[in-house]
Amino acid sequence: MIFSFHKSHSGKLTTDYTCFRGMSSAHAIFIAAVSVYLVASTDLFSDRLNGPITFRSSIISTSALGVSVGYFITDLAMIFWLFPSLGGMEYVLHHTLSLVAIAYTMLSGEGQFYTYMILISETTTPEINMRWFLDTAGLKKSSAYLINGILIFVVWLVARIFLFLYVFYHIYLHYSQIMKMHAFGYYLTLTVPSVLFVMNAMWFMKILKGVMKTLSKWS
Secondary structure, eight states: HHHHHHHTTTTTTTTHHHHHHHHHHHHHHHHHHHHHHIISSSSSSOTSSSOOGGGGHHHHHHHHHHHHHHHHHHHHHHHHTTTTOOOOHHHHHHHHHHHHHHHHHHHHSSSSHHHHHHGGGGHHHHHHHHHHHHHHOOOOOSHHHHHHHHHHHHHHHIIIIIHHHHHHHHHHHHHHHTTSSOHHHHHHHHHHHOOOOOOOOHHHHHHHHHHHHHHHHOO
């Protein structure tokens, strides 16, 4: 069935594309789950503990970041290999910033809280990949495509807009602790979320236009 599906969509759906989407979804589910667990279900980054939140880490938190570093290296390599089919320079910028920030916080142990807060935004990845699969399967006019589009809008708004605003607020409240970080980590903490937020906002406007366009066709 898989092979016949590939043949019937020759030139549109390839093994490379399928592996890329599948790998990104698997990583997204893994790292988002770990991020929520560490941030919300453990005391690792709790304000109740003594000491700066910017210097806290654990074996689990550092190991999970190692998985993400490996993923982003592989993902970035595939983007260059199939460029620009999997994304243009905006994806290169996004992945490069993410890779540098994650690698630094993994190796230094600094700023892991903010890294994991940003990685929660990976919850949008499976929905984006599902949109691609539905489109490729010729289901662009199906109810599943519409529901997935609305889900993308909601999850993106929460995880890539509202969550980032909370991160900025948290940075403001804990700025004195962030100033104690090494210079490179300090600038990463201030610049990477800001750049990613601008990109998220631009993509969100495209998503909003897409949802409105799709809903107008269904009305």
